[in-house]
Amino acid sequence: MPRLSSLLFGGIACALLVAEGVMAQTRSYAAWAAESAMRRGQGKGLDASGNSLVNYEHGELQWALRLLYERTGNQTYYDYILSGASNVVADDGTVGGRYSLSDYSLDPLRTGPTFLYLYQQTKDQKWKTAADTFKKQLETHPRTAQGQFWHKKIYPYQGWLDGVYMGDVFYAQYVKDFQSTNVSAWGDIVNQIANMALMSIQVPGVQNYNGLLYHGYDYSKKAVWAAPDRGHSPEVWNRALGWYTMALVDVLDILPDGSGRLQVLNIIQTLAPRIRDAADKATGVWWLVMTQPGREGNYFESSGSAMFVYSLLKAVRKGYVADYDGSIVRAATKAYNYMTANWVIPNPDGTMGWTNTVMVGSLSGTGDYQVFAQPSTPTKRANLAAITSK
Template identity: 35%
Template structure:
């Protein structure tokens, strides 16, 4: 016992010295100290479960090395909301520790090459706004400016839409609206007097115009303005199918970007109109369970399944839309039905009280290598996983918004 006490004493002295020298920023959260009470709200139960499984946020999804990751960025925006609601420093520290893995002392972003041009690389930057405002550390502002400047020479389609990625020429995906537009809108609103809000709105306008499907009132996953991709419709350029999570990205992008459009901005009512169209349409496809199918308009086709990440995203978008007065109150009922469906059908609690989310589509896209053709069979072939970050982040946002 005495030897053990001495070891702990010297260990603590070493840690203190390292902290004072600036070599250590923060210690990993002690997993053994995390107790997940079933008296907590679902948002905190899930947030604490994630921390317990992954004391360092970059390890979510079992990454072997740190990655500036759009999915972890989504999760950590939820932790910032939780910190704002609870004032629990554990949530703030979890976000800051992730940021400080990547943002060096002069504001450089490790593993970020602006020349690679990918909208996915923008999303994690959303956590830097609140970190900058709270700490007043200039490195976060420098990193924010780096991400903002990426839009200045970002490749665009002939009609002015951001390519989803440099490796996907002339393609716009609904996913990309969430990755880029809330960040772009917040930056230009808070640092540029909103001078680029029309450009933000233009990205929504293009995808609204070109991916809308008159047969279902839903939106195809993507649009190739060049109409050259094998997956693209030769007349319209649209992807072959509607994908649930793409609808979720679209809905979340709308409600989050709208936060930064002043009430007198001429494009604000247009974006609210898009959100109402989406809300009306997806309500028609909600399953009796409260969830939505991976391909929402082909519910009875063999192999289709109720998917949890896209369902969580729609719950969040509908709930926030109501709370912000963008949507009529009736959509709160749809959101609550969806959330209750998540708890009943896909949320599992293990013997240690940890919360897990099942039935998450691991990943989906178009083109690339190996080639993804956007067929129904393709979307069904992607792995269905548990505790994937798409599902974790979307569920956290939905749970926080509904305050269950």
């Protein structure tokens, strides 16, 4: 049976590539989604007014376009990446797009892998200079006493699952490219990942236990939502966990043997079957708030579900997770089939739209169920527009 071409999903202007599965159509959803996003000018380093903008959603789309380019050889994808990155990096390597190192936010660093990739491809020093700027941020970025990067300066002492994806994929690739023998740097990356799991994983006996990870934690325990034991937030949010699992499988592509790699493997091997088991039995996809399945206001959410499909299939394909009975691949394929049947929207102009993506998910407020739940099913969106998620 034919391989499932890399699947590009939006909804948060994110692009998720599913590497294995079954697909009956000739034209891949990946190509359709990519062409649709490019026609709309999304993920191109510009805001809605055409001003330069460093944005994690753009970096994520560029990552997906790169993988699609490597699979298909379609130069259009590479050219779009180069054009978008050039909108935020000046000829001298200065990072524009309203980026400020002193904000100490991990989110902008998601565009860093694009800079590293373009340096590898072009050897143009400006891309190395831009990447160096992001690396300098990490060198002075505020941390908890355990060494965890704060998600943002405005959220002191807080580690979020999102931040591992935003910061540590770039961090790992930078170290591999320029500091491959830096043992302490590899240890720091693994500590970021492992400590996040340690501080946020559910423990048996808690209400609504599924063994997954809460959205984040506050080391100082001062946030209104911080639990008294470890300071973790009260709910398992599917997209935050999706960011984290994508980070695991992407960082495993980069980590060398002997760097703490076994710790990261152990985490994805622990989480993968639990994510499989947390899927809705009828549809195969995942609830927005995974600790409150079926509760009024909860719903099947598309961006986190896509992230899980990506993470599970890649983990099996790359041998990071053993799937002896095939249940993980079957679960991910079932979810994929539901997503393409229910959440892909053919627009009148021939572009692909996407629906059922959560509008906002943040720990800036109470962090409880009401932050995530909506009184009704999310409005269908006719394009892959950028949606605030912080």
